[in-house]
Amino acid sequence: MNPPRKSPDNDPTLAVTPPRSKRVLITGVGRFWGANLARQLERDHALDFVCGLDTRDALGEFGRTEVVKGDIRNPSISRLINVTRVDTVVHTQVFGANRPGESGRTLHDMNVIGTMNLLAACAASPFVRKVVIRSSTAIYGASPKDPAFFTEDMESKGALRDQYSRDIHEVETYARDFAERAPHAAVTILRFANSIGEGVDTAFTRYLSSQVVPTHAGHNPRLQFIQDTDAVDALAHAVRNWRPGIFNVAGPGTITFSKFLRMAGRVEVPLIPPAFGPILSLLERAGVLYVPSRYDRTLKYGRGVSTERMIKEFGFVPEYTTREAAEQFAAFVRTRRYHEGGDAHLDRELLEYVQRKMHQMPSLDAGLLGRFTPGFDPERVTSRVTEAFASTAQRVRSTARTSSSLDDENYDDAVNDEDSTP
Amino acid sequence: MTAPADAPPLDDVQPTSAAAQTCLGHTKSGARCRRRAADNGYCVQHAEQAPPAMPGDIDPDELRDAIDGLGDPTAHDSSSNGAGGGGHGPLDELKGFADYVSGNVAQIRDAAVATGLVEANVVERFVVDLTHAVTSAVSAFASRMSGDYEEDDFGFDAAFTERLLPLANLLYEYWWRVDLEGVENVPATGRGLIVSNHAGGGMPFDGVMIKSAIMNEHPSPRHVRLMVLDWLMSLPYAADFMKQTGQVLASSPNAYELLKRDELVAVFPEGIKGIGKPFSERYNLQRFGRGGFVRIALKTGSPIIPVAVVGSEEIYPKIGNMPIVNKLIGAPFVPITPLFPWFGLLGLVPLPSKWHIEFCEPIDVSEFPPEAADDRSFVLELSERVRNVIQERLKENLLKRRTPFW
Numbered sequence: 001m002n003p004p005r006k007s008p009d010n011d012p013t014l015a016v017t018p019p020r021s022k023r024v025l026i027t028g029v030g031r032f033w034g035a036n037l038a039r040q041l042e043r044d045h046a047l048d049f050v051c052g053l054d055t056r057d058a059l060g061e062f063g064r065t066e067v068v069k070g071d072i073r074n075p076s077i078s079r080l081i082n083v084t085r086v087d088t089v090v091h092t093q094v095f096g097a098n099r100p101g102e103s104g105r106t107l108h109d110m111n112v113i114g115t116m117n118l119l120a121a122c123a124a125s126p127f128v129r130k131v132v133i134r135s136s137t138a139i140y141g142a143s144p145k146d147p148a149f150f151t152e153d154m155e156s157k158g159a160l161r162d163q164y165s166r167d168i169h170e171v172e173t174y175a176r177d178f179a180e181r182a183p184h185a186a187v188t189i190l191r192f193a194n195s196i197g198e199g200v201d202t203a204f205t206r207y208l209s210s211q212v213v214p215t216h217a218g219h220n221p222r223l224q225f226i227q228d229t230d231a232v233d234a235l236a237h238a239v240r241n242w243r244p245g246i247f248n249v250a251g252p253g254t255i256t257f258s259k260f261l262r263m264a265g266r267v268e269v270p271l272i273p274p275a276f277g278p279i280l281s282l283l284e285r286a287g288v289l290y291v292p293s294r295y296d297r298t299l300k301y302g303r304g305v306s307t308e309r310m311i312k313e314f315g316f317v318p319e320y321t322t323r324e325a326a327e328q329f330a331a332f333v334r335t336r337r338y339h340e341g342g343d344a345h346l347d348r349e350l351l352e353y354v355q356r357k358m359h360q361m362p363s364l365d366a367g368l369l370g371r372f373t374p375g376f377d378p379e380r381v382t383s384r385v386t387e388a389f390a391s392t393a394q395r396v397r398s399t400a401r402t403s404s405s406l407d408d409e410n411y412d413d414a415v416n417d418e419d420s421t422p
Numbered sequence: 423m424t425a426p427a428d429a430p431p432l433d434d435v436q437p438t439s440a441a442a443q444t445c446l447g448h449t450k451s452g453a454r455c456r457r458r459a460a461d462n463g464y465c466v467q468h469a470e471q472a473p474p475a476m477p478g479d480i481d482p483d484e485l486r487d488a489i490d491g492l493g494d495p496t497a498h499d500s501s502s503n504g505a506g507g508g509g510h511g512p513l514d515e516l517k518g519f520a521d522y523v524s525g526n527v528a529q530i531r532d533a534a535v536a537t538g539l540v541e542a543n544v545v546e547r548f549v550v551d552l553t554h555a556v557t558s559a560v561s562a563f564a565s566r567m568s569g570d571y572e573e574d575d576f577g578f579d580a581a582f583t584e585r586l587l588p589l590a591n592l593l594y595e596y597w598w599r600v601d602l603e604g605v606e607n608v609p610a611t612g613r614g615l616i617v618s619n620h621a622g623g624g625m626p627f628d629g630v631m632i633k634s635a636i637m638n639e640h641p642s643p644r645h646v647r648l649m650v651l652d653w654l655m656s657l658p659y660a661a662d663f664m665k666q667t668g669q670v671l672a673s674s675p676n677a678y679e680l681l682k683r684d685e686l687v688a689v690f691p692e693g694i695k696g697i698g699k700p701f702s703e704r705y706n707l708q709r710f711g712r713g714g715f716v717r718i719a720l721k722t723g724s725p726i727i728p729v730a731v732v733g734s735e736e737i738y739p740k741i742g743n744m745p746i747v748n749k750l751i752g753a754p755f756v757p758i759t760p761l762f763p764w765f766g767l768l769g770l771v772p773l774p775s776k777w778h779i780e781f782c783e784p785i786d787v788s789e790f791p792p793e794a795a796d797d798r799s800f801v802l803e804l805s806e807r808v809r810n811v812i813q814e815r816l817k818e819n820l821l822k823r824r825t826p827f828w
Contacts, residue, residue, distance in 0.1 A: 148575070214656075262569025
């Protein structure tokens with residue numbers, strides 16, 4: 001049934017110049033990463049087709065992305081991949097609980113069974129040449145015996161203690177298994193640090209920005225962040241380039257928790273070990289603050305990952321270091337009151353308009369011009385137009401919340417409707 | 423009234439003094455006794471009425487004068503607030519004692535200098551240093567509390583450490599009176615791996631002293647990053663303090679990462695075997711792990727600087743273990759020393775031995791290719807060489823010292 005696959009073994013051209021991604025399927029467009037990746041990729045004229053998939057409603061508006069509502073656990077995903085003839089699959093739909101009500105079992109099912117099913121579909125497809133997996137540095141666990149910086153070859157020092165990091169571990173096992181079975185395909189596993197930024201809303205960012213932050217007494221963990229926009233850029237970078245392998249993606253450097261809390265002007269409440277759990281579950285029940293238990297050990301012992309391979313081999317340099325991302329987020333947290341009240345909605349409407357234009361125009365212009373004008377360099381036009389819009393957006397950004405903050409309203413509509421961070 | 427040293431016993435009825443008087447005592451009826459008095463001014467029968475004799479040949483008047491001369495502050499205190507009453511609680515007593523001591527520091531110092539125990543001006547210097555140490559330690563913690571600090575990727579806060587350094591210097595200068603040799607062997611810039619013997623019954627003071635030595639006496643002071651036992655790095659507060667002052671968990675990736683950043687790293691390859699060895703095995707170097715430090719030095723091309731620390735073995739002479747307590751707190755060992763645990767926290771005060779730290783000639787490994795790190799026998803051989811250098815220097819420096827304590 002399947003035609004013989006082209007692979008570097010029987011097709012030498014493949015080995016020399018790896019194939020470029022043309023048609024992309026993105027899972028998890030109902031959350032920050034998938035949605036913003038789709039928005040970024042649809043502006044890229046080099047891609048012919050972008051398809052977004054999620055069980056929930058897509059986050060925000062899209063230009064030419066075709067959004068499909070569907071479950072990755074469904075066996076007909078295989079047919080979707082065949083029908084759309086995608087050559088690249090970006091799997092961002094791997095999440096932990098972010099709201100108190102979320103069912104751990106459903107998430108686990110979605111993460112593990114979903115990934116298994118998706119990768120089986122990829123393996124069955126004659127077209128898929130590249131799979132990008134959004135993994136997490138949670139796979140390294142957190143313990144006092146950790147090295148200061150985990151490299152990609154290292155493993156957790158001891159058993160993984162929470163469901164989410166075990167899920168991540170299983171997801172990666174499937175991905176590596178797939179890489180073995182499909183040597184013609186590039187499997188890029190990106191292990192992301194915790195995303196922070198104005199656009200992303202997770203249990204972790206909510207915890208960091210709450211007025212009073214309960215912490216473990218006597219522990220001042222070293223934390224590492226990735227700016228939300230950088231996280232999306234890293235995924236896009238993996239789509240645009242042929243980079244098989246496992247890479248940590250984090251802002252270089254670390255920052256200690258207490259330092260961050262000072263910068264953000266949060267009040268730190270150190271709790272001694274026996275009190276920490278009960279007080280947090282009390283806060284959770286009162287609906288004040290939800291800190292999933294998967295963060296417990298990270299908030300105690302911290303975690304740092306080495307970004308050397310990301311920079312040297314993956315070839316991606318984040319715009320923000322951990323320190324800069326933390327500063328940015330701290331400034332945002334401090335001034336959040338302004339963003340939420342007053343005239344903020346006016347800024348939002350303007351921003352919404354600009355964003356819409358940004359999504360429609362560059363691909364349209366550059367695509368048409370490039371197709372019908374001989375000797376015309378569409379790449380240059382695209383970049384110029386994108387830059388122009390980006391700078392406009394930047395200006396608006398400085399006075400208002402970003403695009404995805406618009407989607408905060410969506411969160412309230414659907415209970416399960418929010419992003420997750422590794 | 424003088425009482426000569428050779429005064430006869432009181433029961434001697436015979437008058438011995440020409441200036442004999444009648445007894446100063448009173449009879450039961452209250453009348454004055456008319457018998458001849460002995461030297462103390464009382465007769466034999468009324469001897470018990472006599473005030474107690476002053477011991478030795480101290481003249482009570484002279485003593486009183488001497489106390490006045492010292493400016494006994496309690497006397498002033500009682501006279502000043504005598505009207506108000508009270509003023510005799512333990513705190514007042516303590517205050518009185520403190521005032522008394524501070525009022526007489528100069529005389530105590532002079533006496534000590536005269537006997538040759540200490541050098542001149544040491545007390546002034548100590549008081550100045552102590553004040554400096556305390557104030558700067560306060561400012562160190564204040565800056566942490568206020569959030570006004572910078573730190574590196576390992577959580578190291580250099581300013582905080584430098585503000586705590588004067589405290590370590592008190593130990594360095596006055597408690598262990600460290601003699602330093604060859605500090606110029608530590609590279610002024612670039613990476614370097616310091617390898618030292620390890621001792622001290624649980625408290626890594628040798629590391630602290632190596633740190634102080636390089637910060638105090640090196641021509642271009644640098645911070646040393648010590649590699650610390652994992653148990654210590656898992657304790658709340660302690661682990662954070664270690665990280666803030668530049669220590670990292672002892673593991674190869676960490677050492678590798680630090681050396682790549684051109685830091686000065688100190689390791690104790692003996693590890694727990696060294697710090698927990700009994701007093702009888704003092705200055706006998708234990709096995710140097712599996713030579714991990716050599717591999718790291720080879721991979722990063724860092725010079726190895728062997729260090730021989732003499733004196734650290736005597737600060738907590740370990741005479742035994744407390745295995746039950748060990749298991750309770752998960753520590754690698756809990757030592758029994760002549761003072762601990764018998765004297766409680768006081769037993770944790772390290773003994774004031776005399777220290778000698780020698781930084782030996784650096785061993786340059788850059789001539790070997792990094793692949794040499796994979797050659798097990800070569801690594802072990804180099805590790806043994808470093809160990810021999812330290813052992814030899816230890817022996818020599820031990821022979822040179824007069825006593826363990828000065």
